[in-house]
Amino acid sequence: MKREKALVVFSGGQDSTTCLAQALLDYGAGNVACITFHYGQRHGREVEVARQVAAHFGVADHKFINLDWYSQVTDSALLNPQVEIGKDAAAACPNTVVDGRNMLFLLIAAVYAKRQGIHDIIIGVCETDFSGYPDCREAFVKSCNATLNLAMDYEFRVVTPLMRLTKAETWALADRLGVLEYVAANTLTCYNGIVGAGCGECPSCLLRQRGYDAYMAGKKK
Numbered sequence: 424m425k426r427e428k429a430l431v432v433f434s435g436g437q438d439s440t441t442c443l444a445q446a447l448l449d450y451g452a453g454n455v456a457c458i459t460f461h462y463g464q465r466h467g468r469e470v471e472v473a474r475q476v477a478a479h480f481g482v483a484d485h486k487f488i489n490l491d492w493y494s495q496v497t498d499s500a501l502l503n504p505q506v507e508i509g510k511d512a513a514a515a516c517p518n519t520v521v522d523g524r525n526m527l528f529l530l531i532a533a534v535y536a537k538r539q540g541i542h543d544i545i546i547g548v549c550e551t552d553f554s555g556y557p558d559c560r561e562a563f564v565k566s567c568n569a570t571l572n573l574a575m576d577y578e579f580r581v582v583t584p585l586m587r588l589t590k591a592e593t594w595a596l597a598d599r600l601g602v603l604e605y606v607a608a609n610t611l612t613c614y615n616g617i618v619g620a621g622c623g624e625c626p627s628c629l630l631r632q633r634g635y636d637a638y639m640a641g642k643k644k
């Protein structure tokens with residue numbers, strides 16, 4: 424087990440919850456903090472779910488940051504209830520992309536981590552099923568990590584446990600960590616704000632369900 428501390432960028436979704444379970448194993452329960460952002464998501468439930476899930480895992484240090492001004496500078500469908508979420512999974516850049524989101528999250532997480540003497544920042548981004556989100560790619564994360572180190576003259580390590588995993592492999596990881604059933608029932612990934620299996624129709628639910636089905640089908644063999 425590592426002795427240092429880690430800060431998890433935490434949304435209460437499948438990916439960040441799996442990252443949190445892994446971090447608790449790697450760093451030890453008392454050494455993991457979470458940071459959650461409210462940025463005007465169309466479903467305000469995400470923040471409440473994040474609070475409940477982190478509490479379930481016994482995270483005592485959970486910081487909430489309000490970025491609800493973000494909708495003033497982006498027209499992402501995720502922040503605007505008037506815009507219908509695009510269902511075209513093949514679109515190069517879906518209209519749920521929130522430009523700059525992970526960069527902003529990592530900047531604020533890094534400032535907060537440095538203040539606490541934390542070097543490791545864990546974020547559940549993934550470029551395998553990245554759905555056209557450019558700031559989920561490894562090239563971006565590496566570049567952002569280097570920039571943060573230069574910006575604050577401090578050695579951050581942005582850790583991305585899911586970067587190379589498919590959604591099915593993320594479910595497999597949750598299973599190995601003993602949290603598959605909890606993640607399936609209690610996390611929120613759905614763009615329509617429905618916990619667990621979700622609405623079953625939005626692109627996020629479809630990706631999550633396809634991965635789950637693929638993992639379960641492989642498990643039965």
Ligand code: ZN
Nearest residue numbers: 613622625628
């Ligand atoms: Zn959904």
